[in-house]
Amino acid sequence: MTTTETQPAVIPAALTSIVPIIPGFHPDPSVCRVGDDYYLANSSFEYAPGVPLWHSRDLLTWSLVGNILDRPDQFLAGHASSDGGVYAPTLRHHDGRFWLITTDVSGRPGQLVVSAEDPSGPWSAPTFLTGLRGIDPDLAWDEDGTCYVTYCSSDPELRGIAQARVDLETGTVLEAPRPLWSGIGLAHPEAPHLYRRGAYWYLLIAEGGTERGHSVSVARADRPEGPYTGAPTNPVLSHRSTTHPVQNTGHADLVENADGSWAVVYLGVRPRGVTPMFHVNGRETFLAGIDWVDDWPVVDEDRHSGPVRDTSYTDTFDGSRLHPRWVSPGAGLSEVAAPQPGGGLQLRPGSGPRAVVGALTARVVDPAWRFEADLGLAHGSGALLLRLDDAHWCEIRADGGHVHAVVRIGPLETQHGAAVTLAGPSLTLRAEALPPTTGGPDDVRLSVVVDGTEHELTRFDGRYFSTEVAGGFTGRVVGLRALDGVVDVAEVRYTPLVADVSR
Numbered sequence: 001m002t003t004t005e006t007q008p009a010v011i012p013a014a015l016t017s018i019v020p021i022i023p024g025f026h027p028d029p030s031v032c033r034v035g036d037d038y039y040l041a042n043s044s045f046e047y048a049p050g051v052p053l054w055h056s057r058d059l060l061t062w063s064l065v066g067n068i069l070d071r072p073d074q075f076l077a078g079h080a081s082s083d084g085g086v087y088a089p090t091l092r093h094h095d096g097r098f099w100l101i102t103t104d105v106s107g108r109p110g111q112l113v114v115s116a117e118d119p120s121g122p123w124s125a126p127t128f129l130t131g132l133r134g135i136d137p138d139l140a141w142d143e144d145g146t147c148y149v150t151y152c153s154s155d156p157e158l159r160g161i162a163q164a165r166v167d168l169e170t171g172t173v174l175e176a177p178r179p180l181w182s183g184i185g186l187a188h189p190e191a192p193h194l195y196r197r198g199a200y201w202y203l204l205i206a207e208g209g210t211e212r213g214h215s216v217s218v219a220r221a222d223r224p225e226g227p228y229t230g231a232p233t234n235p236v237l238s239h240r241s242t243t244h245p246v247q248n249t250g251h252a253d254l255v256e257n258a259d260g261s262w263a264v265v266y267l268g269v270r271p272r273g274v275t276p277m278f279h280v281n282g283r284e285t286f287l288a289g290i291d292w293v294d295d296w297p298v299v300d301e302d303r304h305s306g307p308v309r310d311t312s313y314t315d316t317f318d319g320s321r322l323h324p325r326w327v328s329p330g331a332g333l334s335e336v337a338a339p340q341p342g343g344g345l346q347l348r349p350g351s352g353p354r355a356v357v358g359a360l361t362a363r364v365v366d367p368a369w370r371f372e373a374d375l376g377l378a379h380g381s382g383a384l385l386l387r388l389d390d391a392h393w394c395e396i397r398a399d400g401g402h403v404h405a406v407v408r409i410g411p412l413e414t415q416h417g418a419a420v421t422l423a424g425p426s427l428t429l430r431a432e433a434l435p436p437t438t439g440g441p442d443d444v445r446l447s448v449v450v451d452g453t454e455h456e457l458t459r460f461d462g463r464y465f466s467t468e469v470a471g472g473f474t475g476r477v478v479g480l481r482a483l484d485g486v487v488d489v490a491e492v493r494y495t496p497l498v499a500d501v502s503r
Contacts, residue, residue, distance in 0.1 A: 018245055018246060019308050020268070020270075020284035020285050020286050021059070021060060021061075021062060021265070021285055021286060021287045022040070022042070022054060022062055022284065022285035023281070023284050023285075023311065023365040023366065024281050024282060024284060024363040024364055024365030024366075024475060025281060025282030025283070025284075025363045025364070025474055025475030025476070025477070026042040026052065026282070026283075026284055026285050026363070027042060027043050027088075027251070027267045027282060027283035027284070027285075027473065028042060028043040028087070028088035028089070028136075028191070028251050028267060028283070029041070029042055029251070029253060029265040029266065029267060029285040030042075030088070030089055030090045030091045030193075030253045030265075031091065031253050031255045031265050032091050032092050032093050032098075032255065033093075033255050033256065033257070033258070034093045035258070036057055036258060037055060037056075037057065038055070038056045038057070038059055038255065039053060039054065039055055039065075039091060039093075039098070039119050040053070040054040040055075040056070040062065040091070040265065040285070041053050041054070041068065041089045041090075041091040041100060042054075042089075042285065043086055043087055043088045043089060043102070043473075044067070044069075044085065044086050044327070045079075045083070045084065045085040045086060045087070045473055045474050046079045046080065046081060046084050046085040046106075046329050046330075046474070047085070047327040047328065047329055047361075047474075047477070048069075048075055048076075048077035048078075048085075048327060048328055048329075048331075048332060048333070049066075049067035049068075049069055049070035049071075049075070049324075049327060049333070050067060050068070050069035050070075050074075050075040050085065050086040050104075051067060051068040051069050051075075051086060051089050051100065051102065052064060052066075052067050052068075052324065053065045053066055053067065053068050053091075053119060055119070058306075059255075059257075059263055059265075059287055059304065060287070060304060060306040061306070061309060062309075064324050064325060065119060065120055065324070066120060066121060066324045067324055067327070068089075068100055068114065068121075068123050069086065069114070069123070070121070070123075072332065073125050073126070074112075074114060074123070074125065074126050075104060075107070076107065077328060077330065077331050077332045078330055078331060078352060078354045079104075079106035079107075080106060081329070081357075081389040081390035081391070081472070083105075083472055083473060084105060084106040085104060085105065085106055086102055086103070086104050086105075087102060087103045087104075087105055087135045087136065088102065088103075088135065088136045088191060088251065089101065089102035090102070090137060090138045090139055090193065090253075092139045092140075094139075094141050095145075096117070097115050097116070097117055098115060098116050098117070098118075098119050099113065099114075099115045099139055099168065100113070100114050100115070100123070101113045101129075101137045101138070101139050101149065102137065103134070103135045103136070103137060105135065108128055109128070109130060110128030110129050110130040110131075110132070111128065111129040111132050111137045111149065111151065112126045112127075112128055113126060113127045113128070113129060113168055113171070114126050114127075115168075127168065127170075127171035128171060129149060129166055129171055129172075129173055130171075130173070131164075131173045131177075132149060132151055132153075132162075132164060132173060132177060133153060133154050133155045134151045134152045134153040134154040134155065134162065135151065135152050135154065135190070136151055136152040136190050136191045136192065137149050137150070137151040138150045138151065138192050138193045138194055139168075140193075140194040140195070140196070140224065142196070142224055146165055147165065147166050147167070147168055148163055148164070148165055148166070148194060148224050149163065149164055149165075149166050149173075150162070150163040150180065150192045150193075150194050150203070151163070151192065152189065152190040152191065152192065153177065153179075155177075158177060158179060159182075160179055160180075160182030160183075160189050161179070161180045161181060161182045161183075161189055161190075161192045161203070161205055162177040162178060162179055162180065163177060163178055163180050163194075163224070163225065164176065164177040164178070178225065180192070180203060180225075180226050180228060181203055181205075181219045181226065181227075181228035181229075181230065182205070182207075183205055183207040183217045183230070183234075184207070184217055184230060184234045184235065186207040186208040186209075186213065186215060186217075186235075187207065187208055187209045187213065188206075188207060188208070188209045188210075189205055189206070189207045190205065190206050190207070190251075191204075191205055191206035191250070191251040191252075192204065192205045193205075193252075193253050193254065194224060195254055196224075197256075197292075197295075198295065199222070199295075200220040200221065200222065200295060201220060201221050201222070201223060201224050202218055202219070202220050202254075202297070203218065203219045203220070203221070203226075203228050204216065204217075204218050204252060204253070204254060204297075205217055205218075205219075206250035206251045206252070207235070207250075208235070208238065208240065208250065210248060210250060210251065210267075210283070210473070211248055212240055212247055212248060213238075213240045214238065214240070214247075214248045214249055214250035214251070214267075215235035215237065215238035215240065215249075215250055216235055216236055216237040216238065216249070216250050216251075216252045216266065216299075217230065217231070217234040217235045217236065218230070218231045218234065218236055218296070218297055219231065220295070220296075231296045231297075232296075233296065233298070236296075236297060236298065236299055237249055237250070237252060237264075237266065237288070237299045237301075238250070239268070245270060246268040246269070246270060246286065247268065247269055247270075247271055247277075247279075248267070248268055248269045248279075248283065249266055249267070249268040249286070250266060250267060250268075251266060251267045251283075252264050252265065252266035253265050253266075254290060254297065261289070261290075262289070262290035262291075262292070262297070263287060263288065263289055263290055263303075263304070264287070264288050264289075264290050264297070264299060265285055265286065265287055266285075266286055266288070267283040267284065267285060267286070268283065268284060268286045269281075269282070269283055269284065269467075270284070270367070271441070271468075272367070272436070272440075272441040272442070273436060273439055273440045273441040273463060274439040274440075276468055277441075277468070278440060278441040278462070278463045278466035278467075278468045278469070279441070279466060279467055279468070279475075280364075280388075280433075280441050280442065280462055280465055280466045280467070280475065280476050281363075281364050281365065281366075281367075281475045281476055282363070282467070282473075282474055282475020282476070283473070283475070287304050288300060288301045288303065288304070289301075289303025289304060310496075311365045311366055311494070311496050312493075312494055312495045312496060313325070313493075313494050314491060314492070314493045314494075315491065315492050315493075316343050316344065316490070316491050317339045317340070317343060317344055317345040317489065317491075318339075318343040318344075319339060320339060321339070322337065322339060322360075325362045325363070326360055326361070326362055326479070327361060327362070327363075327477070328350075328358060328359055328360065328361060329354075329357045329358075329359065329361065329387065329477070330350055330354035330356070330357030330358040330359065331350035331351070331352070331354065331357075331358030333360065335348075335350055335351065335358065336348055336349070336350050336358045336359065336360060336481065336482065337360045343490075344488060344489060344490050344491075345360075345488075345489040346486050346487070346488060346489070347360060347380075347382060347480060347481065347482040347486070347487040347489060348380075348482050348485075348486055348487075349481070349482045349483065349484060350481075357387070357390060357481075358481060359385050359387070359479050359480060359481035360479045360480050360481065361385065361387065361477035361478060361479030361480075362477060362478060362479055362494070363475065363476075363477055364386075364433070364475065364476040364477060364478055365496075366433075366496040366497070367433070367441075367442065367498065368432075368433050368434060368435065368442065368496065368497040368498040369432065369433050369494065369495060369496050369497055370430065370431070370432045370493075370494070370495045370497055371384070371386075371430070371431045371432075371478045371492070371493070371494050371495075372428055372429070372430045372449075372492065372493045373428065373429050373430075373480055373489060373491070373492045373493075374426070374427075374428050374489070374490040374491045374492075375398065375426070375427060375428070375429060375480075375487055375488065375489055375490070376425055376426050376487070376488035376489075376490065377398055377399075377422075377425045377426070377427070377487060377488075378425040378488070379485050379486045379487075379488070380482055380483070380484055380485020380486045380487045381397070381398055381399030381400070381482070381483040381484055381485065381487070382397075382398055382399075382480060382481065382482050382483055382487035383395040383396060383397045383398065383429075383480065383481050383483055384396045384429040384430075384431055384446075384478075384479075384480055385478065385479055385480065385481055386431050386444065386446075386465065386476060386477075386478050387476065387477050387478070387479075388465045388466075388467075388470050388472070388474065388475070388476055389470055389472050389474065391408060391409075391410050391411070391470065392408065392409060392410070392464065392465050392469070392470040393407075393408050393465070394406065394407040394408065394416070394444065394446065394458075394460075394465070395481075396429045396430075396431070396446050396447075396448060396457060397483065398422065398427060398429065398448070399483055399484075401421060401422050402419045402420065402421055402422060403419065403420045403421075403422060403427070403429075403448045403450075403455075403457065404417070404418075404419040404420070404457065405417050405446045405457040405458040407458070407460065407464075409464045409469075416457075416458040416460065417446075417456075417457045417458030417459075418455075418457065419457075420448055420450060420455045420457065422450065423450055423451055424451075427448060427449065427450055428448070428449035429447075429448055429449075430446070430447045430448065430449060430454070431444070431445070431446055431478055432444070432445040432446075432447075432497070433445075433462060433497075434459075434497070435498070436461070436462070438461045439461075439463075440461040440462050440463035440464075440466075441462050441463060441466060442462040443459055443460065443461065443462060444459065444460055444461075444462045444465065445458075445459040446458050446459070478494075480492070
């Protein structure tokens with residue numbers, strides 16, 4: 001059927017306690033400052049290239065520099081869905097060099113360390129610190145240059161937050177890891193970060209789990225090794241058991257500004273719909289201010305405010321390199337996507353055991369949005385894909401002279417809605433997230449435009465592509481893949497449709 005276009009709305013200014021500074025599936029933020037420049041890295045899990053890197057001058061507006069793990073020797077694509085791949089990184093600058101430490105839980109054992117003089121790269125080949133079993137590693141240096149890795153241990157003999165001195169140049173762990181402070185007794189103490197301020201060393205951690213009970217707690221000590229004493233006001237940040245529109249707040253990282261003030265970045269989600277409420281775009285990055293009271297950090301969530309950034313883009317693929325927004329869940333991007341010298345892009349199917357999820361995708365970053373792609377199918381067949389993980393996705397398939405929608409929810413996969421006959425090799429595929437009609441977070445609508453007429457293929461409740469239904473640690477991505485042959489992509493367009501800063 002023919003439908004009326006939904007027009008983009010004006011996006012208003014809003015407090016960053018409600019609107020993320022980096023929206024969409026950008027969890028586990030780690031931030032550092034070098035002069036007047038801020039740099040921030042996020043975890044990326046199965047998606048390659050891995051670890052998006054951002055730059056800002058004001059902590060409010062961020063531009064995507066690139067992806068730190070952008071070579072197969074650093075991170076190999078094709079890991080398991082949702083809970084595999086690269087977990088939480090820590091980004092630091094020390095002695096004229098940027099350092100990043102993280103854990104590839106699906107790759108080589110050990111904490112992965114890379115470094116660079118210029119944050120735009122190239123980043124070094126990885127060094128692996130073996131013997132520190134766990135995730136969420138942090139880097140900190142004392143006055144004499146001794147480097148400490150503090151992490152969330154998975155060793156059955158050493159549960160909780162642990163620490164050891166290391167030599168980053170050689171990848172040597174210099175001592176047996178020791179336990180530190182593991183919070184106030186909530187579940188899953190994790191995400192440690194260590195800082196020196198004045199006379200104290202501060203240990204910031206997350207606890208309570210990365211779901212609704214997520215919290216931030218802090219302790220301090222005279223030495224990096226401890227012993228640590230917790231703050232009397234712990235947890236210092238949590239939205240658990242509240243009606244705040246941002247939930248699951250935790251996994252925080254502090255940064256000192258050039259003027260001596262402090263700020264904190266942390267992850268949160270924006271759930272919507274009927275109880276238990278559903279979040280679909282993953283864990284996002286938020287910002288708050290920090291005051292120091294009796295030498296303890298106090299979070300001021302309403303200190304920073306500014307306009308919500310324009311998230312729309314049009315990509316005609318007119319350069320030799322893809323924009324760093326593009327990532328793939330199942331194959332290296334160069335395997336499935338090739339920008340053409342005269343503009344446009346060619347897509348080919350992936351190979352190997354996860355070829356079916358080899359796709360060109362970008363993170364969804366808005367509550368309501370439209371994604372369109374102009375395709376040429378003279379030499380192949382292709383699909384527009386909306387994906388949360390291997391078992392929760394939908395796509396518009398254009399093949400065999402027809403266009404139809406396929407929906408996968410858990411073990412159930414079926415064609416959904418009517419099919420449309422193609423009149424020629426060129427068409428526009430369209431996916432949208434629209435205001436909900438059935439109590440979910442949104443409605444997912446899939447359609448095709450043929451000869452200027454839009455035909456709706458299907459519309460369904462978006463809760464089935466939410467973390468509360470699917471589990472896991474990622475968020476929605478949207479993009480394209482080739483089913484067979486070669487698919488020509490002339491242009492893609494992403495547009496936010498409505499401003500929704502309260503839900």
